[in-house]
Amino acid sequence: MSAVARIMVARGVPVSGSDAKDLPVMADLDAAGARIAVGYDTAHLGDAQTVVAGSAIRPDNPELAAARAAGLPVLHRSEALAAVMAGDTAVTVAGTHGKSTTTAMITVLLQGAGLDPSFAIGANVPALGVNAANGSTPVFIAEADESDGSFLNYRPQIAVVTNVEPDHLDYYGTADAVYASFDRFTALLPADGVLVACADDDGARALAMRTLARGNTRVLLYGTAGDAHLTLHDGGPGDVSITTPAGRFALDLHVPGRHNALNAAAAFAVALELGVAPEAAAGALAHFAGASRRFEFKGGGRGVRVYDDYAHHPTEVRAALSAARSVAGGHKVHVLFQPHLFSRTREFAREFAEALNAADTALVLDIYAAREDPIPGVSSRLIADYLGAGGRLVGPDREAVLAVVAAAAPGDIVLTVGAGDVTAYGPLIVGALKNGMPVDGSPAGGVHGA
Template sequence: MIALQDITEVYFIGIGGIGMSAVARYFNENDVRVTGYDKTATTLTSALEEEGMAIHFGEANVGLVPQPHPGLLVVFTPAIPNDFAELELVRNGDYILLKRSEILGIISRGMECVAIAGTHGKTTTTTITTHLMSEAGLEPNAFLGGISRNFNTNFIGGDSDYVVVEADEYDRSFLQLDPSVAVILSADPDHLDIYGDHATMMEDGFRAFARRVRSGGQLLVRHEIADQFADIDQVLFSTFGIGTGDFSAQNIHVKNGAFHFDLHEPDGHIVPELRTELPGRHNVENAVAACAVTRLCGGAEADIRRGLKSFRGIGRRFDKVYDDGELIIIDDYAHHPTELNAAIDAARELFPGKKISGVFQPHLFSRTQDFAPGFAESLDQLDEAILIPIYPARELPMPGVTSRLIFDRMKSDNKRLLTDRKMVTWAKELRSGVLLLLGAGDIQVLIGEITEYHKNRNKNG
């Protein structure tokens, strides 16, 4: 196994992924040569290139993979197909090859790791926690699953032993971590292509992750699922929630477009009238978890108050990308029924009386097959629903699994099944209401075209 101090060059296969790019930035900021491949150029890969990383795109090009040498590490993401030519070359050659999760585990080992897990809310909570800890002077390092609007990046190089990471349950990635502080936000069924069933996901996934917390470390679990982790021993166990839990949000109310709440702490102390502009009560709960972590790490009351108020959000997490007073466009990464419900509920709460339309791009054939009824039920809450083709990511097509699997289960009379291009045409014709653009695939490329059209239309009258 290669030691971090011996690495002089890292080649990333799939460098443009949000998790991969954060690790690439870590090495780049530590003066290690970084190169890589990705399928298509994006705003994020352009930023990486501007930071000095050399990236090629399109089909595999084995001629651009660096020749093996003692200081070379190759990192790949499981989103890359196993038969991808560059990956096959490295596997069959004299290379040191690691998954992103493995190198993240190596980086975080020996540091005070704050690991935030959950089927929903990881990115938001990880980013809020990083911001609050920074405001508290704790100067954390952080690997984020989204672009923080406060830091304008997904990697923060801090000046302390703290490292805040998003602990991903996919492919059991979070079992590479040995956290000092672990948070479990949720554990709904997901990634059943990896785990098989929910019971296995709980035991071999989330409970196994909880058992990796260092002896004497902190395990913080959402109150509603706490009983599934209460037997984890040799840790300091606490809960959080809305209206209940050791750390809890009480007296929640909306004032001047923001949520206000009192934070009740385990010792009976109350931090009154905290304010957050994050949309939806689910984000109040995420904020409580972030406040709890910061307090457990020594942050002061004034720090969390100031930090929550100044938190500006994350790209692709209920991200208002256009608002002309009549038409509002929201970009959201939601790709699970629970996340769709949260986004739609937040839109209803924030924009009462407005028509709520939504475009959903399902992510993965397997997830579409597993959760088609749940997706249909969620999308039926929209005033108008548009489904576009599935984004396959790492998967090959599955017989009979298309977006129609969801569409045919929907009860709404106002639903359409459109190609990507026809959806863009439809979205350009909108003039009022709220448009939610939902999904974890390449829908973000289409979002840019839609928002630019409306900005130019508005500018040109």
């Protein structure tokens, strides 16, 4: 929502808005010229002519209800963003995993190559300073979220699909419905457009083949697979390159893991499609140092390094732990994991445990409910039942931090993982490693395991 508001303000659209909490981004929007309110009240509508709401806003929200009663147009966030992008060459990044990182990589790469695109990303990116901006070049880079089907509101010229797996089954119901939604997404591409898909992912490859058979647009494959149009060579940190029809080019990456090398290949492919010279594209990737909560370094103490990752699907957890292994070298990896959503935990409990068992120590918190009500019989115990010898459940706050700190030795990596408030444990673990536990053992912001 803040991304949409930020770009609309920059393009001269009068914007007002509200949120339940006084978030830091609201001060930024206020300074940019938006009229901001904390809390929900029908009076906040003021002279608004259109109302934009995100998926998290409940139908009985008083401002939303008042807008509908007044006959005002009500748009989903994605519809508003699509309207903002309408006059630009739109590049949308979809996929079950890696959307934010890939969108950020494309943006940083294009900026480094001398372009100034508009962009909207679902994470903060230190190299960009903000999650959205209005650029001077008529190119718009946007993350396309499939979680609620809203990515079907976009009309891209270039669509990137990093991978396709069953997820968000609370919305889709079945895996087949997930695959069908991606088919509808690629069907939106025009004849002179292109689908940029990962050849290494079975779901993305199958989608690409179905798109080719449909014949509505061009398809470009990237990855390590032999039939990829752009071939990735990943020999580990410091040894990543990509082969194109113009030759082989070394990529200067500062983020670890095969998944990030593939994300970089996708960004490289988009840059070439937009006319960037391959030499410039390869060099510009050096400016990307990661996105917020994507294997983000939080600090360290006693020789232990602490990272935080947003991973909330088994495939993402495996990728995060693989990256941690590459950074840890011969030392151990300890993960503090918080499951996100009761429905996702129910569907993927065994798969989460199998992913977590790649760590030397796997500590699991209670489920972060987010938008869901509890489901009878569903708890983190479903995951714990499949954990190996290094895994167990832990209570929130002090118990969790003490368990992590007790397990870690100099040279080890600690990784906090999940889409909930587990991120607040990172600074607390760093503090405990440096100075010992706080007196009350409670992370700032009132972290809880529910």
